[in-house]
Structures are given as C-alpha cells and as structure tokens.
Amino acid sequence: xxxxxxxxxxxxxxxxxxxxxxxxxxxxxxxxxxxxxxxxxxxxxxxxxxxxxxxxxxxxxxxxxxxxxxxxxxxxxxxxxxxxxxxxxxxxxxxxxxxxxxxxxxxxxxxxxxxxxxxxxxxxxxxxxxxxxxxxxxxxxxxxxxxxxxxxxxxxxxxxxxxxxxxxxxxxxxxxxxxxxxxxxxxxxxxxxxxxxxxxxxxxxxxxxxxxxxxxxxxxxxxxxxxxxxxxxxxxxxxxxxxxxxxxxxxxxxxxxxxxxxxxxxxxxxxxxxxxxxxxxxxxxxxxxxxxxxxxxxxxxxxxxxxxxxxxxxxxxxxxxxxxxxxxxxxxxxxxxxxxxxxxxxxxxxxxxxxxxxxxxxxxxxxxxxxxxxxxxxxxxxxxxxxxxxxxxxxxxxxxxxxxxxxxxxxxxxxxxxxxxxxxxxxxxxxxxxxxxxxxxxxxxxxxxxxxxxx
Amino acid sequence: xxxxxxxxxxxxxxxxxxxxxxxxxxxxxxxxxxxxxxxxxxxxxxxxxxxxxxxxxxxxxxxxxxxxxxxxxxxxxxxxxxxxxxxxxxxxxxxxxxxxxxxxxxxxxxxxxxxxxxxxxxxxxxxxxxxxxxxxxxxxxxxxxxxxxxxxxxxxxxxxxxxxxxxxxxxxxxxxxxxxxxxxxxxxxxxxxxxxxxxxxxxxxxxxxxxxxxxxxxxxxxxxxxxxxxxxxxxxxxxxxxxxxxxxxxxxxxxxxxxxxxxxxxxxxxxxxxxxxxxxxxxxxxxxxxxxxxxxxxxxxxxxxxxxxxxxxxxxxxxxxxxxxxxxxxxxxxxxxxxxxxxxxxxxxxxxxxxxxxxxxxxxxxxxxxxxxxxxxxxxxxxxxxxxxxxxxxxxxxxxxxxxxxxxxxxxxxxxxxxxxxxxxxxxxxxxxxxxxxxxxxxxxxxxxxxxxxx
Numbered sequence: 001x002x003x004x005x006x007x008x009x010x011x012x013x014x015x016x017x018x019x020x021x022x023x024x025x026x027x028x029x030x031x032x033x034x035x036x037x038x039x040x041x042x043x044x045x046x047x048x049x050x051x052x053x054x055x056x057x058x059x060x061x062x063x064x065x066x067x068x069x070x071x072x073x074x075x076x077x078x079x080x081x082x083x084x085x086x087x088x089x090x091x092x093x094x095x096x097x098x099x100x101x102x103x104x105x106x107x108x109x110x111x112x113x114x115x116x117x118x119x120x121x122x123x124x125x126x127x128x129x130x131x132x133x134x135x136x137x138x139x140x141x142x143x144x145x146x147x148x149x150x151x152x153x154x155x156x157x158x159x160x161x162x163x164x165x166x167x168x169x170x171x172x173x174x175x176x177x178x179x180x181x182x183x184x185x186x187x188x189x190x191x192x193x194x195x196x197x198x199x200x201x202x203x204x205x206x207x208x209x210x211x212x213x214x215x216x217x218x219x220x221x222x223x224x225x226x227x228x229x230x231x232x233x234x235x236x237x238x239x240x241x242x243x244x245x246x247x248x249x250x251x252x253x254x255x256x257x258x259x260x261x262x263x264x265x266x267x268x269x270x271x272x273x274x275x276x277x278x279x280x281x282x283x284x285x286x287x288x289x290x291x292x293x294x295x296x297x298x299x300x301x302x303x304x305x306x307x308x309x310x311x312x313x314x315x316x317x318x319x320x321x322x323x324x325x326x327x328x329x330x331x332x333x334x335x336x337x338x339x340x341x342x343x344x345x346x347x348x349x350x351x352x353x354x355x356x357x358x359x360x361x362x363x364x365x366x367x368x369x370x371x372x373x374x375x376x377x378x379x380x381x382x383x384x385x386x387x388x389x390x391x392x393x394x395x396x397x398x399x400x401x402x403x404x405x406x407x408x409x410x411x412x413x414x415x416x417x418x419x420x421x422x423x424x425x426x427x428x429x430x431x432x433x434x435x436x437x438x439x440x441x442x443x444x445x446x447x448x449x450x451x452x453x454x455x
Numbered sequence: 456x457x458x459x460x461x462x463x464x465x466x467x468x469x470x471x472x473x474x475x476x477x478x479x480x481x482x483x484x485x486x487x488x489x490x491x492x493x494x495x496x497x498x499x500x501x502x503x504x505x506x507x508x509x510x511x512x513x514x515x516x517x518x519x520x521x522x523x524x525x526x527x528x529x530x531x532x533x534x535x536x537x538x539x540x541x542x543x544x545x546x547x548x549x550x551x552x553x554x555x556x557x558x559x560x561x562x563x564x565x566x567x568x569x570x571x572x573x574x575x576x577x578x579x580x581x582x583x584x585x586x587x588x589x590x591x592x593x594x595x596x597x598x599x600x601x602x603x604x605x606x607x608x609x610x611x612x613x614x615x616x617x618x619x620x621x622x623x624x625x626x627x628x629x630x631x632x633x634x635x636x637x638x639x640x641x642x643x644x645x646x647x648x649x650x651x652x653x654x655x656x657x658x659x660x661x662x663x664x665x666x667x668x669x670x671x672x673x674x675x676x677x678x679x680x681x682x683x684x685x686x687x688x689x690x691x692x693x694x695x696x697x698x699x700x701x702x703x704x705x706x707x708x709x710x711x712x713x714x715x716x717x718x719x720x721x722x723x724x725x726x727x728x729x730x731x732x733x734x735x736x737x738x739x740x741x742x743x744x745x746x747x748x749x750x751x752x753x754x755x756x757x758x759x760x761x762x763x764x765x766x767x768x769x770x771x772x773x774x775x776x777x778x779x780x781x782x783x784x785x786x787x788x789x790x791x792x793x794x795x796x797x798x799x800x801x802x803x804x805x806x807x808x809x810x811x812x813x814x815x816x817x818x819x820x821x822x823x824x825x826x827x828x829x830x831x832x833x834x835x836x837x838x839x840x841x842x843x844x845x846x847x848x849x850x851x852x853x854x855x856x857x858x859x860x861x862x863x864x865x866x867x868x869x870x871x872x873x874x875x876x877x878x879x880x881x882x883x884x885x886x887x888x889x890x891x892x893x894x895x896x897x898x899x900x901x902x903x904x905x906x907x908x909x910x
Contacts, residue, residue, distance in 0.1 A: 194668060196668075196768065198766050200766075205731060206729040206730055206731055207729065207730025207731075208730075210729060211850075211851060212751075212753050212755060212779060212781065213649060213651075213781060213849065213850040213851025213852060214746065214849070214850050214851055215729065215746060215850070216746065216751040216753050216781050216850060217736050217737065217745035217746050217749055217751040217781065217850070218725075218734055218735075218736050218742045218745045218746045219729060219731055219734055219735060219736070220731070220733075220734075220735040221753045221754060223685070223753075223754035223755075223756070223757045223776070224685060224686075224688070224689070224753065224754050226682070226757075227681070227682040227683075227685035227686050227754070227757070228682075228685070228686040228689075230678070230679060230682035230683070230686075231679075231682050231683040231685075231686035231687075232686075233679070234679070270673075274661040274662065274665060274670065274674060275661055275662030275663075276660060276661055276662075276674055276675070276806060276807075277805065277806070277808070278675075278804075278805045278806040279673055279674055279675075279806065280673075280674060280675040280804060280806035281672050281673050281674070282672065287673045290672035290673045291669065291670060291671065291672050291673045294672055296667075296671040296672040298667050298671050298676045298678075298679065298770060299676060299678035299679050299682070299759075299760065300667060300678075300760050300761050300766065300767055300768060300769050300770075300771070301678070301759065301760035301761035301762045301767065301769075301771065302678050302681075302682070302757055302758065302759045302760060302762075302774065303757065303758055303759075303762040304754075304756065304757045304758075305754065305755050305756035305757060305777070306755050306756035306777065307756045307757075307758040311653050311655075311755065311777055311779065311814065312755055312756065312777075313651065313755060313779055313851075314755050314756075315753060315755075316755070316756070319757060321678070322760070322761065322766055322767075324667060324766065324768055326667065326668060326671050326672065349733075349735060350732065350733045351731060351732070351733040351734065351735035352731075353732070359766065394668065394669070395666075395668040395669050395670070395671060395672070396666060396668025396669055396768075397668060
C-alpha cells in the first residue's frame with residue numbers, strides 16, 4: 001500500500017476528522033472562547049498521539065501551543081511544520097449560509113471558519129504524514145510540528161516561545177501552508193514575502209482648534225502641512241523619495257522576472273476585482289513585480305480636524321497618519337523607520353511640531369531560489385496536484401517566517417493549498433474538496449522529497 | 456438732561472434689565488428651549504413697547520424674529536439695527552464659575568451666556584436709543600430693529616424673512632454690534648469681513664479597503680492621492696495655486712495698509728496665544744493683511760482609512776476632506792467653488808474617481824471706507840469710549856451682512872463692544888462692565904451722528 005492508496009481508502013474518515021477539528025469555535029480574539037481553544041489544542045494532541053507522535057500542549061502567556069514530534073533517525077533531515085488552530089471571529093453571522101462552526105460540503109467546497117485559514121491546510125500535513133506512517137511504518141525525515149493558537153491575534157507569545165525552545169525546535173527547514181495557490185489551475189511554491197515598517201506621525205499646530213476666519217492665513221494648517229509631507233514621500237515616477245530607501249534593495253533577478261512572466265495576468269480582470277479604472281505604481285515594473293518584489297510606502301489612515309456632517313471652519317490643532325512601508329530583502333524595518341523619520345523631520349516646516357512614533361515591523365523573507373528545498377517542495381506539489389507548481393511571491397508579511405530565520409536560522413518553504421477567493425477572514429470561508437485532497441497528497445509526497453536533500 | 460446724563464442716572468435699573476434679558480436660557484440649538492425662546496422674544500417686544508416703539512414678534516420657519524420700529528420723520532435717514540437674542544449652548548456646565556443663566560458681576564465683568572454674543576451688545580443699542588428718546592423726546596433718525604433667534608444655528612430662516620419684508624426693512628444703512636473691539640484700549644470700527652467658499656472632496660480608490668500587502672504598489676492609494684492634491688493647492692510662496700483664484704482680488708489700498716500699521720502687533724504674544732513656534736502665510740503680507748484682506752484655502756478636516764489604535768495594513772477605499780476658502784471682495788463663492796473643482800479634477804490622476812461637493816458660501820463684505828457712515832460711527836465711538844476708534848477688519852464671515860447688501864442694497868457699520876477674550880461660545884462668557892457702559896454711550900451718541908449723513 002502506498003501513501004496515496006492509504007489516502008484514497010481513508011477519504012471518508014479523514015473528512016469526518018477534519019469536521020471534528022472545524023467544529024471547535026477556536027476564536028483566539030475572544031476570551032469567551034478560551035475553553036474552546038483548550039479543547040481544540042487537546043484534540044490535536046490526542047490526534048498526534050494516536051498517530052504515534054510524542055505530543056504535548058505547551059502553555060504560553062496566551063493561548064497554548066500544540067507541539068508534536070516524530071523522530072525517526074537523527075541523521076535524517078528534520079522538518080519543522082508550522083500551522084495555527086485559532087481562527088478569525090466569524091461575524092457577521094447573518095452572512096453565512098451554514099453555521100461557521102457547522103462544516104458542510106456544498107458544490108465541491110467545504111464551508112467553515114478556519115477551513116482555509118489554517119485548520120484545513122494544517123490538517124493536510126497531519127494526514128499526509130499519517131499516510132506515510134501507515135503505508136511505510138515510519139517517516140523518511142524527522143518531523144516537528146508547531147501549531148499555535150494566536151496567529152490571528154498577532155502571535156505575540158510565539159517568538160518568545162521559539163527562543164525559549166530553540167533546542168527542541170532545531171530543524172533544517174520549515175514548512176508552512178498558510179498561503180494560497182496562484183489560482184485554480186496553478187498550484188504554487190511561494191519563495192518570498194515582503195516585510196513591513198510602520199511609523200505614525202502627528203503634526204501639531206495651534207494648541208487647540210482655532211477659528212479659520214480669525215487665524216486662517218497667518219498660521220500653518222496641520223492638515224495642509226501633513227498632506228504636503230505625504231506628497232513628498234513619492235517622486236513623479238512613483239518611487240519612494242525617502243533618501244536611502246532603496247539602498248538595500250536588490251534588483252529583481254532574471255530568474256524571478258522569468259517566473260512572474262510565466263504567470264497569467266489579465267489587467268482588465270485585476271482592475272475589475274478592485275473596482276478601479278486604472279492601475280498606478282512604480283514606473284518600469286509589472287504589477288507582480290510591484291506587489292511582490294518592490295518596496296512601497298502607503299498611508300493606511302489619516303485623521304485631522306472636523307470629520308462630521310457639514311462644515312466647521314477651523315484650523316485644526318493636529319493631524320496624523322499611519323504610514324507603512326512594504327519591504328523587500330535586504331531592507332531592515334528599524335533602518336527604514338529611521339530613514340523615514342529623518343526625512344520627515346527634514347521636510348516638516350518650522351511652523352509645526354512633528355511627532356514621529358516608530359513601531360518597527362518585520363523583515364522581508366526570501367527563500368533561496370537556488371536551494372534544494374524549493375525543488376523538493378515543487379516535486380511534492382507535482383505529485384499531489386498532477387501539475388508543476390508556479391513560483392510566486394506574496395506582497396504581505398508572515399512575521400513567523402522571519403522569526404524562524406532570525407531565531408532558528410532556517411528557511412521556510414511556503415506551499416499554500418487554498419485559493420485567494422476562499423473568503424479567508426470573511427463570511428462563508430471555504431476550501432475546495434479537491435484542493436484539500438490534493439493538499440493531503442502533496443503533503444504525503446513531501447517527506448520523501450525533503451529526505452532527498454543533503455543537509 | 457442729555458442722553459449721557461440719563462444713562463448715568465439709570466445705571467442700576469439698566470443693569471437689572473440686562474440681567475432679566477440674560478436670565479432667559481434662549482438656546483436656539485435645543486428644542487427643549489423653544490418656550491424660553493418665545494418668552495425672551497416676548498420680553499423684548501414688551502420692552503420696545505414700553506419705550507414707545509411699535510413692536511411685534513414675527514414667526515418664521517424656526518424661532519421668531521423680534522421686529523421694532525420708531526419712525527420719527529420719513530425724510531430722516533433710516534437705520535436698520537441687527538442683533539440676535541439666541542445664545543450658544545452653555546455646556547460644559549461644570550466649567551462655569553456662576554450659572555450661565557444666573558448673571559453675576561465679578562472683578563469688573565458681567566458673567567453670563569450671551570452677555571457678549573449678542574444680548575449685551577444688542578441691549579447697548581436699545582438703551583442708547585432709550586436715552587436719546589427720554590432726554591430729547593424723539594429720535595433724530597428712523598430706527599428699525601431686527602433681532603433674530605437663529606444666529607447661532609446658521610440663520611437659515613432670516614434671508615427669506617428679509618426678502619419677504621423688503622419694504623418693511625428698507626433703510627439707508629445697517630448697524631451691527633456682534634464683533635469685538637481690537638483690544639482693551641482699542642475701540643474699533645470694522646470695515647470688512649472675509650467671505651467663505653466651501654467644498655468637500657472625496658477620492659475613491661478600490662471599491663473596498665484592500666490588503667496593502669497584496670495590492671500595495673499596484674494601485675493608487677486614495678490618501679496618498681488626496682494628500683498630493685492638497686499639497687498642490689498652494690505654491691511655495693503660500694499663494695493659492697488654483698488658476699484664476701486671485702482674479703477678482705483687489706490689491707490692498709494704501710489707506711488700508713496704513714490703518715493696519717497703526718495697530719499694535721506683538722508677534723511673540725500672537726504666537727504664544729496660539730501655542731505655535733512660528734507663523735506661516737502668504738509671502739509679502741503682514742499678519743493682519745493675511746487674516747483680514749487676503750484670501751486663503753484651508754483644510755478643515757480630513758479622514759480616510761484606519762484611524763484607531765495601532766495599525767491596520769490596508770489601502771483604503773476612499774479619503775475625503777473639507778476645504779474652505781476665506782474670500783475677499785470681489786471674489787464670488789460659487790465662482791471659487793467652480794474654479795476649485797476644475798483644478799482638482801485636472802490634477803486628480805486617472806487611477807482614482809473624484810467626487811466634488813460644492814456648498815457655495817458667503818461673499819466678503821467691505822464697507823466703503825470713503826463713505827460717511829464709517830465717519831459717523833467713528834465719532835459716536837469717540838463720544839462713548841473717549842477715544843478714537845481704530846479701523847480694522849475681521850477674518851471671519853457674518854453672512855447676514857452680505858445678505859443686507861444683496862437683498863436690501865445697504866452697507867453695514869460694524870461696531871463691536873466686546874473683547875476678543877470674552878469667552879464667546881465658551882464657558883464663563885463675559886463682558887466688561889465698562890465696555891457695556893461705554894457701548895451704551897456710543898449707542899446713545901450714534902443716532903445724532905448718523906443723522907448728519909446726507910442720504
């Protein structure tokens with residue numbers, strides 16, 4: 001019996017078990033679900049035990065981490081799998097066709113909160129490993145599984161947990177399935193994520209809102225000043241105008257450009273999905289290059305003065321905005337925050353007082369594209385999905401991936417089994433049954449492929 | 456007995472009567488005070504009747520107008536006095552030392568809501584006219600008194616009332632005391648007010664907030680776009696960059712410049728009052744010129760994206776702001792709104808959809824400085840305050856003054872008896888006892904001076 005045959009035979013049981021996992025309302029954001037979180041973690045631990053893993057529920061400052069390991073032979077490569085069992089709040093409930101915690105299959109999709117993000121994807125790996133174990137009696141690699149309960153609430157307790165348990169978590173590579181395929185016929189290996197630098201600025205003018213009739217014309221208006229400063233963040237070609245911003249940015253490699261060019265791109269459809277009539281970005285780059293491989297500087301929010309109905313003729317006392325830069329390797333969040341501050345202080349007029357709050361951020365992540373791990377992952381995807389994967393990146397951040405690099409010194413292979421339209425974080429979250437099944441097969445094929453890598 | 460002697464003799468009674476007027480909680484903004492508004496209007500009507508005026512309370516779509524007239528001789532000049540008996544809400548109550556509707560004299564000041572804005576100032580004229588009537592048996596001019604009850608809620612019903620009663624209100628000049636003196640030793644005649652043009656703009660990007668990781672770099676960010684547009688409203692010299700904006704602006708006359716130069720100006724004190732470390736405005740003009748005689752363009756409020764605590768990594772769906780321009784003669788609100796819209800549409804990139812809402816506004820007002828009315832007012836001020844007044848302007852608008860010009864074709868003499876630090880619209884509103892007394896004297900001197908004007 002091969003692992004794939006095992007999967008075929010256990011299809012019904014596997015779906016029943018997935019439904020059990022999905023029924024836990026493991027909403028990390030709400031304290032009323034603390035018990036559900038514990039029960040979900042306990043269920044996972046028992047599940048691992050039944051498979052022959054050593055497993056325990058580890059307390060943290062917040063919701064517990066489930067840790068499980070199967071050590072076959074210390075001379076084999078060790079793989080650290082990461083996933084999370086917590087989910088986003090399901091509200092608004094009235095928009096769900098079936099209950100968020102009452103999984104149901106309709107039109108080829110499993111519907112439930114967390115089925116795509118991330119219980120279903122994590123479960124693919126658990127079931128893939130089970131298939132290999134049951135079919136062959138062992139695993140060709142050592143496996144460490146880290147399943148956290150706070151991903152949807154910023155994983156505050158995870159980096160300290162990793163630092164504290166460096167030895168336990170020591171591995172050669174990490175595997176994360178918490179992203180999406182490129183599209184319905186495009187399974188993907190994701191080899192990079194952008195990082196983030198976050199700064200908030202406040203422009204202070206008069207010490208209270210003052211009458212724009214009495215004082216308008218004589219003093220700086222904090223909103224006008226802030227707007228002028230924001231306008232100076234980009235040049236006319238859409239490049240970020242902060243001195244030194246691009247210093248650590250590497251040109252996009254030929255190989256990378258070639259991968260992106262292979263991907264289908266329909267600008268009309270892209271615009272339609274967003275409801276915009278024209279795109280806009282850095283001159284000289286394609287949309288994928290702009291969103292995956294080039295850094296940005298966006299204002300996420302701005303506020304100042306009177307914002308209610310009608311008018312109020314004031315010069316406001318202050319105006320503020322939140323700025324985030326998406327970073328690419330090798331930009332550093334702290335360095336970019338500092339450069340932003342220096343520039344903003346330089347361009348702020350003397351007629352206002354500028355306050356800059358630097359929040360830091362996360363580094364970008366790039367998995368070496370010439371390394372053996374990506375190739376191994378690609379072969380497993382091919383085996384599971386019957387198709388070679390595309391190589392893509394993502395514009396967002398998964399901070400834990402940077403933490404694995406920083407704390408454990410390992411790269412991460414990102415293989416997402418979901419689709420970008422699976423309503424992650426929205427009502428009617430779903431996962432195609434075929435994506436779940438192919439994900440399980442790819443996960444079952446993965447250990448043997450990773451075992452081939454010389455470490 | 457001269458009018459001044461009459462005022463001297465009736466000092467106590469006059470203050471008692473003022474206190475009666477101040478005790479009505481005539482808050483126009485709150486429907487619970489509808490009865491108080493009616494009682495206050497009735498009190499004024501009775502008061503005028505007792506003086507020998509014809510008087511009535513005129514219903515409007517909102518709070519009633521009190522109208523009173525004393526026609527001495529139709530060949531004499533006719534003066535239209537304007538004031539308002541409604542007041543701002545007194546909240547927050549805990550910041551008042553004595554009750555807002557329990558007038559009290561402390562340290563030379565009368566404290567009560569409305570004592571400066573505008574019951575106390577209007578009462579100066581009533582008592583001044585009474586003094587002339589009692590001392591001389593008649594008035595040397597015809598007097599029409601229009602005291603409205605909706606000034607603090609935008610006077611929506613007043614312009615239609617004036618249009619409907621054009622004949623009744625026909626006059627040669629209007630007198631309004633609803634402004635402030637220049638300072639404690641600087642009684643003033645105000646010969647100009649700036650107008651206002653109000654436009655709101657909304658920049659629409661994607662049809663919902665989208666993830667700044669996934670889409671950042673590929674589409675226009677409405678906040679960044681709006682900021683760049685705002686930045687283009689001014690050039691580097693602080694001039695408004697909207698084409699044609701200054702077309703109808705007259706250069707500041709030599710006489711006007713000379714009047715402003717006579718006024719004391721302490722930049723350090725000006726900055727300190729506002730809590731700013733440097734002033735900023737249009738190059739080549741002084742602070743008084745900037746705030747009284749030059750047009751402006753200020754953002755009164757801006758909003759867009761996430762404004763709560765912490766961060767939210769989105770490209771927002773939209774951003775909007777409220778723009779008001781302070782206008783000077785002969786700029787027209789509708790024309791300026793149109794020019795603003797044309798310019799904003801020109802500078803908006805194709806990657807966003809721009810919505811422009813034009814609210815119109817009010818025209819600027821300038822009383823002809825070479826006319827006889829200002830001189831007459833200046834002589835009355837001299838008589839009442841013992842000091843020649845300064846000639847100044849105000850940066851704000853009093854829309855009714857433009858309405859008098861537009862509907863009745865008459866100019867307005869603005870003689871304010873209050874001080875700019877009398878806490879108008881704030882807790883502990885006050886009026887100096889000496890300013891009230893001198894105001895009554897100036898008001899008593901005014902009819903004889905206006906009677907000298909050839910009409």
